[in-house]
Amino acid sequence: MRISKSLLLFLACFLFFSCSRPGEKGGEYAASIQIKGSDTIVNLIQVWAEKFVEENPSYNIGVTGGGSGTGFAALINGTCDIAMSSRKIEDKETAQAAEKNVTPVEFIVGLDGLAILINKNNPVDKLTLEQLRDIFMAKITNWKEVGGEDRKIVILSRESNSGTHMFFKEHVLRHNDKNAKEEFAPVSLLMPSSQAIYDEVYQNPNALGYVGMGFINDEVKAVSVAVNENSGYFYPNNDNVIAGKYPISRPLFLYTNGLPRDLVEKFIDYALSDEGQKIVAETDFVPINQKGE
Amino acid sequence: MRKTIDSIIETIIFICGILSIVFVVMIFGFLLKEGFAFFKEFGVISFITGKLWYPTSDPAKFGILSLIIGSLLVTAGACVIAVPIGIMSALYISEIAPSGVKDVLKSCVELMAAVPSVVIGFVGMVTFVPLVRAVFDIPTGLTAFSGSVMLAFMAMPTIVTISEDAIRSVPWSYKEGALALGATKWQAIRRIVLKAAMPGIIAAIMLGIGRVVGETMAVMMITGNAAHIPHSIFEPVRTMTATIAAEMGETVRGGMHYRSLFAIGLVLFVITFIVNFIADLFLGKSKK
Numbered sequence: 053m054r055i056s057k058s059l060l061l062f063l064a065c066f067l068f069f070s071c072s073r074p075g076e077k078g079g080e081y082a083a084s085i086q087i088k089g090s091d092t093i094v095n096l097i098q099v100w101a102e103k104f105v106e107e108n109p110s111y112n113i114g115v116t117g118g119g120s121g122t123g124f125a126a127l128i129n130g131t132c133d134i135a136m137s138s139r140k141i142e143d144k145e146t147a148q149a150a151e152k153n154v155t156p157v158e159f160i161v162g163l164d165g166l167a168i169l170i171n172k173n174n175p176v177d178k179l180t181l182e183q184l185r186d187i188f189m190a191k192i193t194n195w196k197e198v199g200g201e202d203r204k205i206v207i208l209s210r211e212s213n214s215g216t217h218m219f220f221k222e223h224v225l226r227h228n229d230k231n232a233k234e235e236f237a238p239v240s241l242l243m244p245s246s247q248a249i250y251d252e253v254y255q256n257p258n259a260l261g262y263v264g265m266g267f268i269n270d271e272v273k274a275v276s277v278a279v280n281e282n283s284g285y286f287y288p289n290n291d292n293v294i295a296g297k298y299p300i301s302r303p304l305f306l307y308t309n310g311l312p313r314d315l316v317e318k319f320i321d322y323a324l325s326d327e328g329q330k331i332v333a334e335t336d337f338v339p340i341n342q343k344g345e
Numbered sequence: 346m347r348k349t350i351d352s353i354i355e356t357i358i359f360i361c362g363i364l365s366i367v368f369v370v371m372i373f374g375f376l377l378k379e380g381f382a383f384f385k386e387f388g389v390i391s392f393i394t395g396k397l398w399y400p401t402s403d404p405a406k407f408g409i410l411s412l413i414i415g416s417l418l419v420t421a422g423a424c425v426i427a428v429p430i431g432i433m434s435a436l437y438i439s440e441i442a443p444s445g446v447k448d449v450l451k452s453c454v455e456l457m458a459a460v461p462s463v464v465i466g467f468v469g470m471v472t473f474v475p476l477v478r479a480v481f482d483i484p485t486g487l488t489a490f491s492g493s494v495m496l497a498f499m500a501m502p503t504i505v506t507i508s509e510d511a512i513r514s515v516p517w518s519y520k521e522g523a524l525a526l527g528a529t530k531w532q533a534i535r536r537i538v539l540k541a542a543m544p545g546i547i548a549a550i551m552l553g554i555g556r557v558v559g560e561t562m563a564v565m566m567i568t569g570n571a572a573h574i575p576h577s578i579f580e581p582v583r584t585m586t587a588t589i590a591a592e593m594g595e596t597v598r599g600g601m602h603y604r605s606l607f608a609i610g611l612v613l614f615v616i617t618f619i620v621n622f623i624a625d626l627f628l629g630k631s632k633k
Contacts (some may be wrong), residue, residue, distance in 0.1 A: 180451045204484040211570075211591045212401040235399055238411070238573035241487060241581050244591050245567060255475045 080291065083315040089123020089136035089271035093304050096162065096335045097136050103331065104322050111315055127307055128154050131318050135307040138164065138219075156307045161323045163288040163338035165293040166220060167265045167302035169250065171257040176200040177278040178285040181299055184224050190237030195258070207240035208249045208261030216246070220262050223300060262300075265293070266335040293338050304337060366415050378616055379607035385409075386601065392608060396573040398583070400592065400602045407605045409612070411574045414583030415489065416613075422493025422578055423500055423557045428550055430497075431504030435546075438505070439512040440534055448487060451509075458502035466563030469495040474567055481579055487569030489582040495563050500553035507552060511545020512538060544630040551624030561586040585609050 070249050087097055094117040101113040123135035124145045129152075138230055141149075141156055152186050168184065170176060179187075182322035186192040195203045210217040217236075226232035243249045251260035260275075265288050268274045276285035279299050292298040300303055312320050322328050384392065387407055395408015438450050469491060478486035515538050524535040539546070561584075569581025570591065589606050 148372065206485040212399065218401070235402060238397065239571050241485070241569040241571045242583070242591070248566075251470070252485070252487065256478060256485055283380075 082110040084114070085133040085315050085319065086126075086131065087113065087115045087134040087136055087306075088118060088126040088132040090120040090138040090304075091117040091140060093136055093162070093164075093337070096304070096332060096337060099331050099335060100319075100323055101329060103323075104319060108318075113319065124149075124156075124307070127309060128152055129158065130154070130309075133308065134319070137305045137307060138302060138335065140303075140305065141307060145181045154309050156309065157311055159306045159308070159320055159324070160340055161300055161302045161306050162304040162329070162332040162340055163293050164219070165265050165288055165303055165338050166216065166262045167268050167288040167297055168260060168262055168277060168300070169251055170260045170273050170275060171255075172271060172273050174200060174260075174273060176275060177273065178278065180278045180280055181224060182280060184277070185234075188220075188225060188236055188240065189234060190239055201257075203258050205258040206231050206252075206256060207237060208243055208252055208259055209236050209240040210246070210249070210262075211242050211244060216262065216264070219302075220300070222301070243254075265289070265338065266333075266336055288339055294340065301338070365428050373614065376607055376611045380611035382424050383601065383604035383608040387605070387608075390478055391603075393612070396574060398588070400605060405601060407601075407608075409585065409609060411572045411590075412583055412585045412588055412609065413612070414574055415572075416558060416584040416586070416616075418489045418575060418578060419492045419496060419558045419568060419584055420554060422489060423496035424550070425552060426493060426497035427500040427504055427553060427557075431501050431549070431553065432508055432546060434501075435505045435508035435512055436534060436539075436551075439509050440538065452587065454502050454505045457498065458506075460498075462499060462560055463562045463566075465495050466499060466566035468532070469567045483579050485569060485572045485581065487567060487581050488579050489568055489575060490578045492564045492568040492582070492584075493578065495567060496557045496560055499563070500557045500561060503556055504549045506551040507549035508542070508546045511542040511549065514545070515541040544627045548628040551620050551627065555620045555624065558617055559586060559613070560622065561590045565590055589613075 087101070094115060098115050101115050105111055105113055111256070120135075120137040120139050123132065123137055126132040126140060127135040128145065128149045135156075146156065166280055168179065173194065176195060179198060183192065183198050187198070187205055188209070190207065192198060193205055195201055209220075221234070221236065222228055225234040225236065241252075243252065243261070245268060246263040249263050250267050250272065253259045253261055265274075268288065270298050274288050276287045278285040284297070286292045286297045286299070288298050288300070293301045296303075306320060306323065308316055308320070325342075332339045381526045392407055392409060393413070394410055396405065396410050397406040397408045398411060399406040421495070434450070438447055438454075442450060473494065474486035474491050476486065477483070477488060477491050481490075519537050519541055520533050524530070528536070564584050565587035568584060568587065570583045570587055571581040572583040572588075575582050589609055592602070593606055
């Protein structure tokens, strides 16, 4: 008796769950796309995909990381519909794509910029990329070497598994050179969160650290950054990032094969919509459609 | 019927009793499995004596010497602060304080044990860290010293309560004998009471150390987490526990980085095991 009851319960559950997702009948979706590429923005794309599928339950979107290069390779080999990337496609890759009759089309879906925060009472207000590199590698250890007071520099970095840590290391320390071996100096303090970096900078005139641009406010100071002494110094704000002038920033791309159609088009439209761009801001990137505002 | 209830309850109690052993063995087994998988590829010696900790670089560097030194430095600092204060306050509570003060003090010490470590870490980060930087005129307050002071707060309740038990269990006749022979109160306490209670006090210290070595949240928030070998206690350090806590969240399951964290866990387990073992040794002695 008891067995048949639990069997009944099981069947009821089974029926309930199999009915609850209409798009999933027999495991087939109306349409499905694969997105592959950059680990930097995989979280952002994942959120987009989840929200998009929530609104359109009959679609299925698979998102996998692996790096920007992996994404391009998959797009060229036809194993994904959209490649996500934190860099522009290389000439070599465009050539490979042409061989296989693939025409990559580029969409900029957001921007990524990092602010260098220092204490409000620190007189330094501009640094070059080269100075930043030397500071974070502990070759420059005193603020007076970069025009500040005679104080030791306290380097604040993020934990090594943070994407921000990786971006800063590759972009500022290694000049985007894949074979470079530069590392943050062992004396740099690895803070568990951007908030922790902010808190330390807020109360310590010796400290500097990098955080997303959302952390800039009147209580701390963000330095203007130049590529080198002869180029201009630019303050990290949305305008300078959008114009490509602020050096520690980069666009975030989606690439499709030919002009997007059907579900791919819908998804990219969603990414560029107000709602999609709101998610860009929520995941600590810079939205691109703020020019009008 | 009553017999069956009896035997059922007996079994339940037996299972509960044996559970803790099962858990410890399972945790240890898991640590061993992941840790040894790591050691096979990387080697124990280069792991323990390596000075650089760059787990996500290519090629990755897994040297935990600076982490071990960091943990030991913070622990040693905490002991230097917590042990004298802890023993003195245990002496005061059990030997000197009038009974009214004694009750209040005892409950305050027990209350201290109940403060969660994240609260101690947060309070330390906001109030104590800026103070340390200003008072000692050092570049940053996120240092091993700040960690030591905050951890001393956490170790003290353990040290005070257990030492106090040990001191209280010294027979009255010992002290009376000493006083009758003309010793002053301080002489009696120092030469007789402390000496007789010493095994219990050492056990208390060891249990306190055990708590400090394993503490994670507070040290992660206030020691700065810089993986370099410090030259003094006023420099930032990175402890083993903080490394595991900070990095475990985003490692790839089964990867080298993931396994290296288990290997750190194994080192930590061995250290706390030794400390607890010594404590047990002395606790056993004091019972005799």
